[in-house]
Amino acid sequence: MSQQENNIVYTQKNLPSKLLTIGVVILIVGLVLAGASYLIDPVRASFNSLISMMFGLSVGLGILFIIGLEHLTGAVWSVPFRRVAEYLGGILYIVPILAIPVFLNMHGVFSWSDPAVIAKDHVLQGKVPYLNTGFFYIRFALAFIVLWFFFTMFKRNSIKMDSNPSESYVKSSKILSAVMMPFFAIFTTIMAVDWLMSVVPRWFSTIFGVYYFAGSFLAGLGALTLVVIMLNKRGYLAKGLGGDNYYSLGAFMFAITNFWSYIAFSQYMLIWYANLPEETFWFIPRLHTSWVWMTAGLPLIKFIIPYIFILSQPSKKDPKRLTIAAIMIMFGHYYDLFWLVMPAYHKEGFFFSWNELAFPILLIGATITYFAIVTKNKNLIPVNDPKLPQGINFHL
Amino acid sequence: MQEKVLYAMSALFDTPDAIIQAAESVQKAGYKKFDVNTPYPVHGMDNAMKLKPSTLGYFAFIIGIFGAIMAVAGMGYLTGVDYPNVMGGKPFFALPAFIPITFEVTVLSASVATVVIMIAFFFKLPNNSHPVHNTEYMKNVSDDKFGVLVEAKDAMFDAAKVEDLFRSLGASRIIPIYYDLEDIRTVGNIFRPKFVLFLAIVVFVSAGLTYGVLNRLLFIPPFTWMVYQPRVNAQQKSNMFADGSGMRNPVDGTVARGWMPYRYSGKPDEAGLNLVNPLIPNTHTLDLGKKNFDVYCSPCHGYLAKGDSRLRGQFPNPPTLHSDKVRNWTDGRIYAVITDGQNSMPSYSRLVSPSDRWAVILYIRELQRALNAKQEDLK
Numbered sequence: 189m190s191q192q193e194n195n196i197v198y199t200q201k202n203l204p205s206k207l208l209t210i211g212v213v214i215l216i217v218g219l220v221l222a223g224a225s226y227l228i229d230p231v232r233a234s235f236n237s238l239i240s241m242m243f244g245l246s247v248g249l250g251i252l253f254i255i256g257l258e259h260l261t262g263a264v265w266s267v268p269f270r271r272v273a274e275y276l277g278g279i280l281y282i283v284p285i286l287a288i289p290v291f292l293n294m295h296g297v298f299s300w301s302d303p304a305v306i307a308k309d310h311v312l313q314g315k316v317p318y319l320n321t322g323f324f325y326i327r328f329a330l331a332f333i334v335l336w337f338f339f340t341m342f343k344r345n346s347i348k349m350d351s352n353p354s355e356s357y358v359k360s361s362k363i364l365s366a367v368m369m370p371f372f373a374i375f376t377t378i379m380a381v382d383w384l385m386s387v388v389p390r391w392f393s394t395i396f397g398v399y400y401f402a403g404s405f406l407a408g409l410g411a412l413t414l415v416v417i418m419l420n421k422r423g424y425l426a427k428g429l430g431g432d433n434y435y436s437l438g439a440f441m442f443a444i445t446n447f448w449s450y451i452a453f454s455q456y457m458l459i460w461y462a463n464l465p466e467e468t469f470w471f472i473p474r475l476h477t478s479w480v481w482m483t484a485g486l487p488l489i490k491f492i493i494p495y496i497f498i499l500s501q502p503s504k505k506d507p508k509r510l511t512i513a514a515i516m517i518m519f520g521h522y523y524d525l526f527w528l529v530m531p532a533y534h535k536e537g538f539f540f541s542w543n544e545l546a547f548p549i550l551l552i553g554a555t556i557t558y559f560a561i562v563t564k565n566k567n568l569i570p571v572n573d574p575k576l577p578q579g580i581n582f583h584l
Numbered sequence: 585m586q587e588k589v590l591y592a593m594s595a596l597f598d599t600p601d602a603i604i605q606a607a608e609s610v611q612k613a614g615y616k617k618f619d620v621n622t623p624y625p626v627h628g629m630d631n632a633m634k635l636k637p638s639t640l641g642y643f644a645f646i647i648g649i650f651g652a653i654m655a656v657a658g659m660g661y662l663t664g665v666d667y668p669n670v671m672g673g674k675p676f677f678a679l680p681a682f683i684p685i686t687f688e689v690t691v692l693s694a695s696v697a698t699v700v701i702m703i704a705f706f707f708k709l710p711n712n713s714h715p716v717h718n719t720e721y722m723k724n725v726s727d728d729k730f731g732v733l734v735e736a737k738d739a740m741f742d743a744a745k746v747e748d749l750f751r752s753l754g755a756s757r758i759i760p761i762y763y764d765l766e767d768i769r770t771v772g773n774i775f776r777p778k779f780v781l782f783l784a785i786v787v788f789v790s791a792g793l794t795y796g797v798l799n800r801l802l803f804i805p806p807f808t809w810m811v812y813q814p815r816v817n818a819q820q821k822s823n824m825f826a827d828g829s830g831m832r833n834p835v836d837g838t839v840a841r842g843w844m845p846y847r848y849s850g851k852p853d854e855a856g857l858n859l860v861n862p863l864i865p866n867t868h869t870l871d872l873g874k875k876n877f878d879v880y881c882s883p884c885h886g887y888l889a890k891g892d893s894r895l896r897g898q899f900p901n902p903p904t905l906h907s908d909k910v911r912n913w914t915d916g917r918i919y920a921v922i923t924d925g926q927n928s929m930p931s932y933s934r935l936v937s938p939s940d941r942w943a944v945i946l947y948i949r950e951l952q953r954a955l956n957a958k959q960e961d962l963k
Contacts, residue, residue, distance in 0.1 A: 453680075453683065457680045460680050461672070461674075461680070461681065463672075463673065501637060583627040583628030583631065584627060584628075584630075
């Protein structure tokens with residue numbers, strides 16, 4: 189309770205080797221399914237791959253943001269989880285691979301990349317200075333280079349501190365986090381606009397970047413919470429974690445659930461109110477075909493159910509309920525991305541089959557495999573972080 | 585002098601850790617009526633004092649829900665039932681537009697109600713004073729010390745024992761707190777005449793000042809208000825113009841909305857040359873024409889415009905409209921007859937609107953064509 193008894197009880201343990209096997213198996217199943225689905229219909233597979241990529245990117249962005257936020261604000265509650273975040277956020281290294289199917293089917297996924305389409309559409313001609321393939325690739329590369337840079341730097345500083353507990357790393361991470369924030373905002377927006385909004389190239393919504401950011405924050409939190417609880421339950425993290433640390437994760441999930449809903453509703457309401465044909469047409473397939481059921485489910489799955497579920501204080505502390513909430517929130521984000529993208533591929537109505545499951549399985553497998561490999565013989569908490577004792581004894 | 589009455593024993597500690605420990609120990613010792621005062625919220629204190637989670641949240645929740653329902657129901661009733669108005673082409677019950685307001689009302693009602701309920705029920709209304717006010721203890725804990733006190737009302741209270749406990753915890757100072765004798769008599773009484781009078785004065789003075797500032801002071805020059813700028817109101821005198829009238833006559837030749845002057849009065853031939861039927865024959869215009877013809881023209885001209893009047897000789901029978909003359913007339917020429925009348929036929933300009941007149945003419949053309957069909961019409 190008090191700071192005199194601040195011994196951190198932590199022993200470095202390896203994750204069970206089973207984890208790697210599980211990861212590889214899922215990865216192979218995912219690869220086979222994804223390959224088959226690509227052979228059946230490359231464009232559809234590319235759309236699915238795009239969704240999975242954006243989901244993986246969301247998790248990475250969310251986690252990167254949480255790490256940055258911790259350094260920037262000097263938060264202590266999340267310090268004991270930070271190392272997990274630093275390994276899990278490595279998903280950022282994986283996701284660009286999922287862009288490959290899209291690059292092979294640019295015309296099918298992004299109609300603006302097709303000169304024949306541009307020639308017929310004077311609105312798209314006006315967007316050519318931004319929406320052209322060359323610049324698109326450059327932005328993609330730039331976004332990942334910048335995100336990788338910051339992520340890698342945070343991780344390096346943190347790991348170096350394990351052997352050399354020097355305040356200078358804390359300071360350098362702090363400065364880094366402040367520098368990162370504007371870049372983070374710009375590249376999150378760019379990725380959202382390029383990869384999600386531009387699948388319907390004529391459509392635009394100025395709030396879209398924030399929309400994707402809110403969802404990303406949720407996905408990152410969900411993934412982090414899920415992994416942290418699974419590890420902590422089995423004793424891989426420091427002893428004494430839980431309670432108010434969990435509560436903070438829960439409160440964060442609750443807050444961002446509200447934030448996402450606020451943004452999502454703002455976007456919908458402004459378009460509904462202004463009723464401009466160049467904006468409303470995006471909602472027409474989503475409201476006037478069988479997609480409408482998915483549209484109706486979105487506020488339910490991404491707002492109402494998680495909201496009620498995480499509302500009460502005990503449910504923010506109970507690891508079981510938090511686990512369910514985390515899974516729900518991640519599912520909600522995938523659902524959201526599917527809803528954002530897929531009507532562009534198939535305006536006529538809702539559809540779903542094993543094809544749509546292939547890429548998520550692939551992503552999950554790849555993430556587990558990656559996590560199992562990088563955490564081998566490594567500390568799962570930042571053992572020498574000066575804020576760690578406070579973080580473990582965190583009380584609201 | 586009366587003997588002092590003890591309110592509580594209090595102790596001061598120097599660090600937040602010490603106060604947490606102290607709170608835990610006091611709680612473990614079994615005291616119920618104890619409290620902790622710190623210069624800032626100390627993390628983990630709820631747990632150390634074993635405070636039950638507050639039930640205030642449930643009140644906030646229920647009242648928030650109530651506010652949300654009231655907002656939706658209120659707006660739905662007003663704009664959907666009681667006074668439906670088309671606004672921006674949206675449905676009367678425009679749910680998306682209600683949501684921001686519902687949100688605001690929910691937050692407002694929940695927060696206001698929470699504060700009111702907290703003060704009224706959880707704090708049981710404020711007192712004028714409290715024994716810890718104006719004591720050494722309060723001075724310290726509102727500065728840099730952390731204090732804990734055990735009330736004398738506690739069932740287990742024994743001043744010496746409490747003091748021992750505090751001492752064993754390493755308190756830096758132990759201070760007994762006594763009731764202010766004045767307070768004992770008046771504690772819990774916010775309805776003292778003096779106090780009520782004071783409140784009344786505060787209310788009157790502040791309300792009077794507010795009124796004076798907002799309604800009087802702000803209108804004394806140099807404060808100017810756009811509403812009160814010099815301007816001409818309708819139907820009022822103005823010295824701007826020589827005739828002293830504020831309102832001006834329209835420029836010559838101004839035409840009222842929805843009314844077009846007829847320039848060919850008494851010049852039917854000129855009308856025939858210049859006017860063109862603006863309508864095209866279709867089911868709508870022909871229906872309109874038939875309706876007007878049957879109402880206004882058929883009594884004299886007959887349903888088929890053959891001049892077979894239903895007036896039975898009470899009025900000179902009009903000629904047939906199927907004569908070569910009328911068939912060769914332009915639409916404009918017939919328009920002139922309807923507008924001006926012709927000999928014994930009166931003007932129909934008051935009864936039949938210009939566009940209806942043109943529709944009637946279309947219908948007459950149809951009748952003429954029906955009785956004098958061309959060869960190709962039969963195909």
